[in-house]
Amino acid sequence: MDLRPIGVFDSGVGGMTVVKELMDVLKEESLVYFGDTARVPYGSKSKQTVTKYSFQNTRFLLSQGVKAVVIACNTASATSLEDVRAQFDIPVFGVIEPGAVAAVNASRNKKVGIIGTERTILSGAYEKAIKALDPSIDIKSVACPLFVPLVEEGWADTEVAYMVAREYLKPLKESGVDTLVLGCTHYPLLMNTISKVMGDVTLVNPARETALMVKERLSEMGLCAQRQAVPEYRYFVSDNPEKFEEIGKNFLKRPVSGIKLVDIEQY
Ligand code: DGL
Numbered sequence: 001m002d003l004r005p006i007g008v009f010d011s012g013v014g015g016m017t018v019v020k021e022l023m024d025v026l027k028e029e030s031l032v033y034f035g036d037t038a039r040v041p042y043g044s045k046s047k048q049t050v051t052k053y054s055f056q057n058t059r060f061l062l063s064q065g066v067k068a069v070v071i072a073c074n075t076a077s078a079t080s081l082e083d084v085r086a087q088f089d090i091p092v093f094g095v096i097e098p099g100a101v102a103a104v105n106a107s108r109n110k111k112v113g114i115i116g117t118e119r120t121i122l123s124g125a126y127e128k129a130i131k132a133l134d135p136s137i138d139i140k141s142v143a144c145p146l147f148v149p150l151v152e153e154g155w156a157d158t159e160v161a162y163m164v165a166r167e168y169l170k171p172l173k174e175s176g177v178d179t180l181v182l183g184c185t186h187y188p189l190l191m192n193t194i195s196k197v198m199g200d201v202t203l204v205n206p207a208r209e210t211a212l213m214v215k216e217r218l219s220e221m222g223l224c225a226q227r228q229a230v231p232e233y234r235y236f237v238s239d240n241p242e243k244f245e246e247i248g249k250n251f252l253k254r255p256v257s258g259i260k261l262v263d264i265e266q267y
Contacts, residue, residue, distance in 0.1 A: 001224065002223045003226070004066060005030035005067070006030070006214070007068065008032070008061075008069070009033070009035070009061060009069070009070075009072065010072040011036050012035050013037065013251055017072075017251050018070065018185065018207040019033055019072070021205075021207045021208045023231075025208075026218075027231070028224070028225040029218075030234075032061060032066055032234045034262065034264075035235070035237045035238070035248075037238055038237075038238035038240075039053055043117025043145065043148065044117070044118055047080070050075060050079045051079060054071065054079075056265070057264065058087075058088055067223055068214070068218065069084070069093070070093045070210065071084065072095065074096065074184050074185060075120050077095045078119065091218075095207065095210045096183075098209035098212070098213040099181050100133060101209065101213075102204045102208075102209040103204045107137065107177075108178055109176065111179075112180070112181065113172040114142070115168070116141075117184055121141045121143040122143075126181060127139050140171065144168045144187075150190075151190060152247060154250065169198060173197070173198060178200075179202045180194070180198060180202070189250070191203060234258070235259040235260070237261060241260070245257065
């Protein structure tokens with residue numbers, strides 16, 4: 001039994017989709033969230049830069065006394081999970097492996113689509129994770145960089161989002177995938193629009209799968225909080241807490257308050 005919080009970081013507000021699932025699946029666990037709102041987006045940056053940011057974010061979370069770290073950001077998970085694991089002596093979870101396991105389990109025709117940021121798609125991380133589980137699966141990957149600003153603008157369920165989605169998803173539809181991994185923190189908010197375009201295709205939300213995997217692994221390691229523990233949620237950002245409060249509630253589906261500012265360059 002361990003009452004210390006779980007640390008979660010993301011490039012900004014998107015990781016709140018992972019927080020939502022963690023709160024739902026791990027009801028007794030306290031959470032410390034760090035959103036790197038000063039340096040977002042990670043999706044268009046190099047591996048070196050994203051890895052440097054991931055190290056700083058992890059150091060900050062460790063300074064808050066966390067017992068484990070969840071890299072909620074797909075881009076950071078895809079590029080720097082192994083480096084963070086090698087650098088820090090604490091359990092570190094990413095979102096790629098849980099998403100890959102769910103996709104392999106869901107696909108019947110062994111054709112899986114992946115969508116994510118440019119960096120996530122370039123990294124090939126989802127492909128590697130899926131192929132390691134089942135080499136016979138055909139994978140089609142597409143970067144969808146406009147999805148993030150659309151969601152942050154609050155335009156997820158609009159005609160504009162639908163038109164953009166139709167363009168991006170055309171090659172995936174044509175390739176006949178029966179399963180599509182929403183490989184970016186923001187994409188669960190586009191579920192309706194993506195579903196309208198893709199039709200009868202299973203959409204995998206790695207956030208949900210990650211929360212389930214974190215629960216299983218923490219329990220194996222004897223690191224879960226006790227039953228009926230009352231969780232505490234703390235939020236930190238590297239810029240603009242007011243904006244985070246305003247947009248964060250759309251991702252979390254409940255109000256977010258008490259957000260504190262951190263000078264992440266000190267870590
Ligand atoms: N959080 C990022 C991800 O899941 C999306 C936003 C960004 O590019 O930083 O890949």
